[in-house]
Amino acid sequence: MKVRPLIAAIAAMFALQSGLATAAPKASGKAATSKVAKPAVKKAAAKAPVRKAAAKPAQKKAVAAKSATRGAKAASRASARAKGPAMRVSLRKPAVAAAAIAAPAAALADEPDTPLALDGSGMPVLGSSAFYVINQRTGEVLLERNATEVLPIASITKLMTAMVVLDAGLGLSEPIVINEADIDQLKGTGSRLALGTTLSREEMLQLALMSSENRAASSLARHYPGGEEAFVEAMNVKARLLGLWNTRFHDSTGLNPANVSSPRDLAKLVAASASYPLIREFSTAHERYVPVHGRMLRFGNTNSLVRSPEWTISVSKTGYISEAGRCLVMQTWLHQQPVVMVLMDSYGRYTRTADAKRVRKWLEQTAIQRLAAAPQGAGG
Secondary structure (H helix, E strand, C coil): CCHHHHHHHHHHHHHHHHHHHHHHHHHHHHHHHHHHHHHHHHHHHHHHHHHHHHHHHHHHHHHHHHHHHHHHHHHHHHHHHHHHHHHHCCCCCHHHHHHHHHCCHHHHCCCCCCCCCECCCCCECCCEEEEEEEECCCCCEEEEECCCCCEECHHHHHHHHHHHHHHCCCCCCCEEECCHHHCCCCCCCCCCCCCCCEEEHHHHHHHHHHCCCHHHHHHHHHCCCCHHHHHHHHHHHHHHHCCCCCCECCCCCCCCCCCEECHHHHHHHHHHHCCCHHHHHHHHCCEEEEEECCEEEEEECCCHHHHCCCCCEEEEEEEEECCCEEEEEEEEEECCEEEEEEEEEECCCCHHHHHHHHHHHHHHHHCHHHHHCCCCCCCC
């Protein structure tokens, strides 16, 4: 009887040991699984930063590509802009034009003051597509490009407008009224001379020359004997008398792009204008206050150079419409010599005045002997 309990106890012990052996691998399996899972997580975590780091260079490349594309587009626009004026006009001096296109950007920057750059021929690189610079006393051409090209002249027209008004001998104190006929229906430009504004012919003349007031120029033509049609005819007759064979006028303001001339003709126009004391005075005045509907309004000169103490300017006129670009004509004095500058079809707001500064600097540096050698008593 004692044997059976003993056998049962041994069997129970054997079963207990078997159960423990079975349970140990299960626990060991869980532990193994846990140990394998942790490295996997670490690997996954390690991969994530790698992907993120790889994404950053890709983003940088994309940004760099976009910047390069933008830079290329900007360069293309700048190149097209620089080439635009040269393509609109047939070039008489391809070497000079090519140098202007290939010039450093700083040389043709649209800024009030820019450095002087010279092309391979030693000529100044300018932003105007056509120009003509002449010593008025001797007739020597100092600088030119496309001097005979016929181009729209915009408000340079008003120099002829002033000459026709003064040639007619009309009373300068006569009152002139702005009315609806003076409103610009062609370009839609505005004016501070409101309808009903009454000024003297003298005041209208100065505002037309100094501030390039279109309504003032229009009113001067309307109040001419025979009206605007007779006035425009007188402008063209005057042009023939002055030998301006490439010049045509269709209105008194210059808003009509059919008003055309060449740089060489405009140099003659400036020289003729300089013989009128009032044109010299009015076109170079800094400012004038005039009464408009009970208020005194200030009108300034459209050419900033007339206010510079570095310049001695006898005649000045600016012009702008989209077809003409920005234009500037002047009679200025360098070393006691009258120099006429005609700058046409400039592409930027400040380019025409910057070109005038470049021309002056170039004359002072490289061509001063021409001016200094000119006989003091020659010409007129």
